Amino acid sequence: MNMDSAGQDINLNSPNKGLLSDFMTDVPVDPGVTARTPAVEGLTEAEEEELRAELAKVEEEIVTLRQVLAAKERHCGELKRRLGLSTLGGLKQNLSRSWHDVQVSNAYKKTQETLSQAGQKTSAALSTMGSAISRKLGDMRNSATFKSFEDRVGTIKSKVVGGRENGSASLPSPTGGGDQPLPGPAPF
16 A cells, blocks of 8 residues: 655555655555556567566565665664764764864865964064064164153152152151051951
């Protein structure tokens, strides 16, 4: 008994029913089930019968091979389960193998070389830029404006430090009281 659903031929009398995945459908093996079409021009009735017999034989072989494949897949799954191999482990192994294949591919090697060269050029450019900045800062430090600024900062520093050394009370002490020692740590 065949039912046509969404253009897919499903044989409900199949010994494989429920054993195979959805994408594998049974191929009808009963010549009575196969739609009869008028003989192709140029074929005799005997040739047509011979071709139909060969078709039936091939269809039977397909069904047998599907059954064998399904049994082998079940057996393989059982062996993996008994060995403690999981689907995740297989996936990891496949990804690892794929990554290795990518790494040895010519495209990956060329990309890696290009990125390496770009990194070297960038490093050289940054080094050159750093040297240029360092040189400019050195030039700036030797400029008259910077010397003048440095002299003024030095003068202010000497007044602040010199005032403290002379005991000047004009500048506040950071400790709050002239020559008094700092209090010790408070006990807890």
